[in-house]
Amino acid sequence: MREFTIINLNEQEISDNLIDEGVALKSLNYYLIPSDCTGEIERIVEHFELGVEDVFSSASRLYVNLCIALDFYIQQGVTVINLSLIIRSRDPYRLVEKLVEIALESKICVVCAIGNKGRKQNSINSLSRIQGVISVGAVDDELRLLDKSSVAPLGEMGPTCVANGNTNLSEKLIDTSPLYKRPKPATSYAAPKVSRSICSIFLMINVIGALIRYSVKKSSNIEKIILTRIGLPDDSRDLNIEQYPDVIKNMYKNNDFSFAIIPEADEIRWIEKLKYGLGQIGYTNVYLSNRPDEIVFVIKEIAQKLTGYEKNEVGYGYISIEAVIEYFVKFTFIKFLKLTLKNKFEVLFHGPHRQFIMQHDLEMRYLWREEKARNYCLLAYNSIMYPFKITY
Structure with a gap:
């Protein structure tokens, strides 16, 4: 391999x-x-x-x-x-x-x-x-x-x-x-x-998914993750790659945007607690999705609501990298359930498992690597952008 x-x-x-x-x-x-x-x-x-x-x-x-x-x-x-x-x-x-x-x-x-x-x-x-x-x-x-x-x-x-x-x-x-x-x-x-x-949202979903699969396999096999990239079809100027962070610059020069992470002890414990919590509430087969329609749901969760405006004017609200970072540096049990269960979450949360969910959410907060999540968000926000230049 x-x-x-x-x-x-x-x-x-x-x-x-x-x-x-x-x-x-x-x-x-x-x-x-x-x-x-x-x-x-x-x-x-x-x-x-x-x-x-x-x-x-x-x-x-x-x-x-x-x-x-x-x-x-x-x-x-x-x-x-x-x-x-x-x-x-x-x-x-x-x-x-x-x-x-x-x-x-x-x-x-x-x-x-x-x-x-x-x-x-x-x-x-x-x-x-x-x-x-x-x-x-x-x-x-x-x-x-x-x-x-x-x-x-x-x-x-x-x-x-x-x-x-x-x-x-x-x-x-x-x-x-x-x-x-x-x-x-x-x-x-x-x-x-x-x-x-x-x-940034896309990469965080992929990283969390990779951590879960790493923990399930209980092996040292490292899963490939692809760094996010953006296409700009209406712009044909040249990239100045030298201004990117070194880790991205090297990927670009090698034409290989695949990378892998080695989970740390706290990350493994976080995933184990996540799986335990899902088992306790009867949801063992749920996962985060990066399909475009699923990304819209994440935007809805993250967006800052703007008072004085209707949905026909501002949609779900205001999006910024700061809002995305704030969301994922505090990514806990409840947020995972919201993104995977969607409309079913409210029914679950107001049912007999409410106390367990709240307590488990609190316990998992202390295991999540906030600085690492923040850096993933910044890494992806600085993704390579591909202007399109036709060269005949």
Whole structure:
């Protein structure tokens, strides 16, 4: 069996300075679309057996780039695809919709900026309407909804969540030159924050799952974990990999994002207590899932509720890396039950097992490695972002 990179985040230096959000900065001058992409589009249509006729004849170059990029990211198996664009009326919408559906079926989360058409009813862009897409609205530093952030009709669900719509121009990740001026806050700058927060959620679910399976097998076999990655189909600038933490930089240079962890004694005891607790309440066959629809439930649990706004405006609430870290550094029995049992949890919690659940939750808190969980969240939040550059 091939040896994997072993990381122990108690020893890893993960920077507290989170990588800036300059990745969302766009310049249409960077779209490198050749004049004839007919063959590439035909290949995608044939590969996925989409049966779409004359799909390219009236499509914009931006649309063609998006389709090719989606196909590429599906094949690469990225964790999240971050979208912040709209589909023009003359573009064959069904093709990109199908590609997004295929990405979701492949357990790839698709995050989309909801749009900047303001408070007029039903101003959400078409990509955000696709079933399963995590749509993102924008707020300012004081958590006030931006006037331009699109909303749904009253009584309907608007964005899945909102995030800070400001951006910090930075050359840390991507060569952003030429820089023109600091862009105004928008949903395009909120979406990457949610994409990166989802990476932290995704990695924590995978780590906890690996720990559980490690404990069940009671062996020294180390399970491979894949570091999260983000696809940016509407940005073709180059990565500046040297600014990443060393552990990520080395994975990128080796083109191998697999790694493994060696559980410590407290982590093994935490898992053993988790299994014991599940047995006591009669739930031995439950597990955390990283399917896109399950990630939405986690967002619902983590999101900060915003007073004065309805779901058609802000969805489940405000998401940030700080909120994700706060949730997982205190990850206990009750949170595990909520994420696995969902609506069944309230019935269980208010039943005869209530006292046991509360006591067991308290006992497990002292075994959870808070600093380690925090570092996992930061590691994933700093995930590699793949701008898409067509090189014909």
